[in-house]
Amino acid sequence: MALIKEITQEIERHGARLVAVSKTKSVSEIMKIYNEGQRVFGENRVQELMDKKDLLPGDIQWHLIGHLQRNKVKYIAPFISMIHSIDSLELAAEVDRQAAKLKRKIPVLLQIRIAEEETKFGISPSMIDQFASDLLRQGSTYLVFSGVMGMASFVDDEDQIAREFRNLKITFEHLRKQYFMDNPDFREISMGMSGDYKIALTEGSTMVRIGSLIFGARN
Numbered sequence: 001m002a003l004i005k006e007i008t009q010e011i012e013r014h015g016a017r018l019v020a021v022s023k024t025k026s027v028s029e030i031m032k033i034y035n036e037g038q039r040v041f042g043e044n045r046v047q048e049l050m051d052k053k054d055l056l057p058g059d060i061q062w063h064l065i066g067h068l069q070r071n072k073v074k075y076i077a078p079f080i081s082m083i084h085s086i087d088s089l090e091l092a093a094e095v096d097r098q099a100a101k102l103k104r105k106i107p108v109l110l111q112i113r114i115a116e117e118e119t120k121f122g123i124s125p126s127m128i129d130q131f132a133s134d135l136l137r138q139g140s141t142y143l144v145f146s147g148v149m150g151m152a153s154f155v156d157d158e159d160q161i162a163r164e165f166r167n168l169k170i171t172f173e174h175l176r177k178q179y180f181m182d183n184p185d186f187r188e189i190s191m192g193m194s195g196d197y198k199i200a201l202t203e204g205s206t207m208v209r210i211g212s213l214i215f216g217a218r219n
């Protein structure tokens, strides 16, 4: 059985979904995975995504998983299926503005900084209440708040990774109860990559983002 099928089955047993992370991979490498039945792909750079997407089938659901600059939002707004990396009020406002121009709803996740090591991106858990209330006060018509995303530290310590994922789930539940109770779309916890997706599934991930395990190591 192809590796992707095995991994997909394991993910589905946990009631989760796979985002196949195709960054740095060629159109033909992506087509191989597409031909195995995979339709959800993730990229972290807007330019690379724009370069590849028109050469690939139109029924692919593209997810933007990496840091997103405000001036790039307009390029992806017409087609993106989900943005995993909302980490500022300004970015949320810009996605809403571009989506409004197109009258197109865009599902988004709030990226939370869960790693105990220093990382650049994501909303600090200690700021999450401030962020969520400001976000809701700011208002948005075209954003579909769909959950949270986080990346664990790149460490071997599995207890630490599990603890970080657990904290993301706790943050998710808190946000849902306090701010999104009447929003059935707020249900995704995007966590888990090639090295830690099994831990993430155990800790309640609903969406794992796997690249190298499926496509092979990146150069």
Ligand SMILES: *Cc1c(COP(=O)(O)O)cnc(C)c1O
Pocket (backbone or CB within 6 Å): 021, 023, 044, 065, 066, 151, 192, 193, 194, 195, 209, 210, 211, 212, 213
């Ligand atoms: C590259 C990347 C992944 C996938 O990483 P792998 O270790 O190759 O599975 C997942 N999430 C984000 C945000 C990434 O940038």
